[in-house]
Amino acid sequence: MKYSQNPKFPDxxxxxxxxxxxxxxxxxxxxxxxxxIIDLNSQTKKPYADNSVASDHYHHxxxxxxxxxxxxxxxxxxxxxxxxxxxxxxxxxxxxxxEFYNNLINELVAAGITPIVxxxxxxxxxxxxxxxGGWYDRGIIDEFDYYCRVCFEHFGDRVKYWLSINEQNMQxxxxxxxxxxxxxxxxxxxxxxxxxxxxxxxxxxxxxxxEMVEDGKIGPVPGYVPIYPETxxxxxxxxxxNAEELTQKIWNDFYYYREYSTFVQSYWKENKIDPKIxxxxxxxxxxxxxxxxxxxxxxxxxxxxxxxxxxQEIGLNKSGIKGDxxxxxxxxxxxxxxxxxxxxxxxxxxxxxxxMRYSLxxxxxxxxxxxxxxxxxxxxxxxxxENGEIHDPERIEYLREYAYNxxxxxxxxxxxxxxxxxxxxxxxxxxxxxxxxxxLVFVNRTDDDLRDLRRIKKExxxxxxxxxxxxGTDWGKEMK
Ligand code: BG6
Numbered sequence: 001m002k003y004s005q006n007p008k009f010p011d012x013x014x015x016x017x018x019x020x021x022x023x024x025x026x027x028x029x030x031x032x033x034x035x036x037i038i039d040l041n042s043q044t045k046k047p048y049a050d051n052s053v054a055s056d057h058y059h060h061x062x063x064x065x066x067x068x069x070x071x072x073x074x075x076x077x078x079x080x081x082x083x084x085x086x087x088x089x090x091x092x093x094x095x096x097x098x099e100f101y102n103n104l105i106n107e108l109v110a111a112g113i114t115p116i117v118x119x120x121x122x123x124x125x126x127x128x129x130x131x132x133g134g135w136y137d138r139g140i141i142d143e144f145d146y147y148c149r150v151c152f153e154h155f156g157d158r159v160k161y162w163l164s165i166n167e168q169n170m171q172x173x174x175x176x177x178x179x180x181x182x183x184x185x186x187x188x189x190x191x192x193x194x195x196x197x198x199x200x201x202x203x204x205x206x207x208x209x210x211e212m213v214e215d216g217k218i219g220p221v222p223g224y225v226p227i228y229p230e231t232x233x234x235x236x237x238x239x240x241x242n243a244e245e246l247t248q249k250i251w252n253d254f255y256y257y258r259e260y261s262t263f264v265q266s267y268w269k270e271n272k273i274d275p276k277i278x279x280x281x282x283x284x285x286x287x288x289x290x291x292x293x294x295x296x297x298x299x300x301x302x303x304x305x306x307x308x309x310x311x312q313e314i315g316l317n318k319s320g321i322k323g324d325x326x327x328x329x330x331x332x333x334x335x336x337x338x339x340x341x342x343x344x345x346x347x348x349x350x351x352x353x354x355x356m357r358y359s360l361x362x363x364x365x366x367x368x369x370x371x372x373x374x375x376x377x378x379x380x381x382x383x384x385x386e387n388g389e390i391h392d393p394e395r396i397e398y399l400r401e402y403a404y405n406x407x408x409x410x411x412x413x414x415x416x417x418x419x420x421x422x423x424x425x426x427x428x429x430x431x432x433x434x435x436x437x438x439x440l441v442f443v444n445r446t447d448d449d450l451r452d453l454r455r456i457k458k459e460x461x462x463x464x465x466x467x468x469x470x471x472g473t474d475w476g477k478e479m480k
Contacts, residue, residue, distance in 0.1 A: 006479070007407030009472035014114055014418030016068070016075035017440060018375050020121035020166065022051050024427040025081065027058030031096035033084040036123035037134070037179050042428070049433020055425050055443045056453050061104050063455060064425060067441055069111040071461060072468040076108055077294075077374050077420045079118035079166065082147055083125035091146060098154050105158050115159045116294075116374065116420065118221065119148055119205055121166040122178055122430075135180055135194045138278075145204040149212065156213035163294050163374065164205040167223035168198050169251040177431070192268065192275040199254060200281060203288035210289075217291035220255045221374055222248055224297045226359045230304035230337050240303030243334035255293070256367045258285045292417070293363060296375035300342075300355035306335040345379055347436065353401030360409035360416060370415040376402045377422035379429060379436040382458075383446075390442045390458040396476070399464060404479055407472055425455060440464055 022038045028051060029035075042051040057064055068076055084097035108115050124134055132139040152162075165171075172195050175181030184190050202220060209218040225247065229240035245263050253261045259282060260275075268275060306329045329335040338344075342352045360371060378398035384390055403419055410416050426439035433447040440461040444454040466474045 006473050006475075007404070007411040009407060009410065010417070011471070012074075012417075013471060014075035014116070014372065014420070015468040015471075016073045016077065016113065016116075016418065016420045017424035018077040018420040018422045019057070019424060019427055020079045020118065020123075021081040021084070022054070022121070022123040022428075023430075024055045024057040024078070024423070024425065026052060026054040026056040028052045030058060031084065031100055032087055032094040033081060033097060034087040035126045036081065036083050037126060037129050038123045040126070041179050047431050047433065047435075049428050049435075049447045051428055053445070053450060053453075055427050055445075057425065057427075058100065060453070060455070061100075062107060064441075065104070065107040065111055065113070067455060067457070067461075068108075068113055068424060071440070071465045073111075073113050073424075074468070075114040075116055075418050075420055076424070077116040077118065077163070078104075079121035079123075080151060081123055082120065083123070083127070085150060086125070086147055087127070089127045089131055093150055093154075101155060105155055109158055114161065116161040116163065116372070116418070117151075117155065117159045118163040118166050118374075119151060120144075120164070120201075122171070124179070134182060135197050136182070136190070138197055138200070141197060141200045141204060144201040145208060148205045148208050152209055152212040152216070156209075156216060160213065160216055161372075162205070162209050162213070162216060162218040163221045164202040164218060165198060166221045167296060168195070168202065168220065169248050170223040171198070173247055188271075189273050192273050196275045196277055196281070199285065202255070203258075203285045206288035206290060207284075219290045219292040219294050219369075219372075220251075221294040221296055222252055222255075223375075224248060224295050224359050224363070226297075226300045226355050226362060227303040227336075228300055228339070230302045233305070235305035236303070239305035239334040243301070243303035243336060246330075246333060252293070252363070252367070255290055256369070258288055290369065292370040292372060293367065294374040295359065295363065295371050296422075297356055297359050297373065298376050298422075299350040300339065300352045300358070301350070302337045302339045304335050304337055306331050306333060346381060347379060347432070349379070351378075351398060353398070353405045355405075356402045357405040357409045357412070360406065360414045361412055364409075364414040370417055372416065372418040372420065373406060374420050375422040376419075377438040379432070379438050381435060382426075382437045382442065384442065384444070384456065388456070390456060392458045392460045395440075395458070395460045396463045399460065400467075400475055400477075400479075403467065403472065404475065 042048040181187045209216045227240045227244045229236045250264045327336045342350045378395040423438040425441040426437040426443040429436035442456040444451045
């Protein structure tokens with residue numbers, strides 16, 4: 001196969017970056033917002049970091065949007081905080097919450113930046129949790145529907161790209177980490193009930209968006225980690241397929257086909273799991289036809305047939321924190337392993353730009369739906385140097401190679417309409433606070449010291465700006 005040196009990005013391609021309310025906003029008790037469960041986690045659960053200030057985007061949004069404009073952004077993906085918009089169980093809409101998001105959206109639109117808005121990104125309001133036990137009770141379905149409708153009513157005139165629930169698959173797989181399982185001892189079975197309720201919520205959002213937003217488009221946001229078989233041993237192919245099904249394909253198939261796959265149905269039967277589907281649910285879900293898929297893709301994994309004698313290896317991670325990272329091994333299902341052909345980040349995430357092209361090709365072959373990249377990014381320890389600057393060549397290399405592989409996927413015939421890596425400014429990582437920075441723009445604070453929260457453009461900001469302004473032709477070096 002022979003390619004031109006530069007893959008061509010379509011005109012109007014959406015170049016931007018991504019964030020989530022609880023990780024960037026701060027202002028957790030400002031403007032009538034009430035607490036979310038993730039606030040409580042961030043204040044009590046280590047290594048989460050307190051999100052009450054985060055990057056203080058709540059007070060710096062104008063400056064942040066001005067920087068996006070300077071960089072040349074044509075899109076920005078962010079999430080809405082449910083408890084900022086509806087702070088209590090009385091369902092009263094908070095005018096100050098609406099005002100904040102109206103201001104942000106207006107600022108973006110005035111800067112020529114297309115908003116891409118996630119309805120839910122891990123920040124369950126405490127009042128919803130108290131009333132319904134989080135995602136455990138079907139009562140949340142109507143509550144979520146109501147919340148989505150409020151969002152569509154207030155912002156749907158300017159926001160045309162909507163995302164339903166961020167990384168539902170990861171919330172189910174890492175239920176404890178992301179606060180969904182509530183420490184349940186019976187999560188193995190309950191997760192499928194919770195997942196069904198989340199699917200109903202996703203479907204409500206899709207149906208309401210199409211009903212209420214003129215020309216509105218909506219899609220899910222799977223956390224996509226493609227799985228490569230470790231060897232060509234036949235059993236490893238099945239292990240890798242199982243890993244793919246149980247970590248992502250079950251979800252993606254559901255979003256696309258709006259029915260549960262035969263794989264998951266037989267998995268439930270085999271494991272005597274009742275997901276508690278009620279009459280009428282499946283008929284309703286059939287109406288929820290998605291318009292695109294938003295893809296979060298940072299890395300790949302290696303799958304294999306599990307080894308019954310396997311012992312967890314401890315202390316594998318590059319940053320040397322013992323016991324921080326272990327590969328799962330599920331007897332009879334699958335195991336994951338380190339890929340010796342790629343580098344890893346300080347947190348042992350595989351750095352694999354080719355996985356971007358691979359994922360887009362793979363998903364396109366399965367679903368033939370347009371896709372937008374809503375996350376990919378390089379998390380690193382960083383601080384200003386003696387000249388007050390931040391040089392982040394590893395991030396530049398990561399973003400260059402990942403974006404280039406998006407271009408190659410487009411050249412392969414895949415429909416992709418945007419690239420929005422994680423993140424614009426530094427923000428709190430889910431589990432590592434400011435210690436794990438992702439931004440193109442440095443936020444001058446650490447986990448323990450709020451300093452002055454100043455924004456400082458990193459070297460990657462300037463590099464990305466040139467790439468955007470050339471619509472993906474100025475890579476800053478020769479690409480092969
Ligand atoms: C994505 C999430 O899965 O990964 C983000 O949508 C998260 O919320 C990002 O921040 C990076 O993960 P982490 O743990 O490094 O923050």
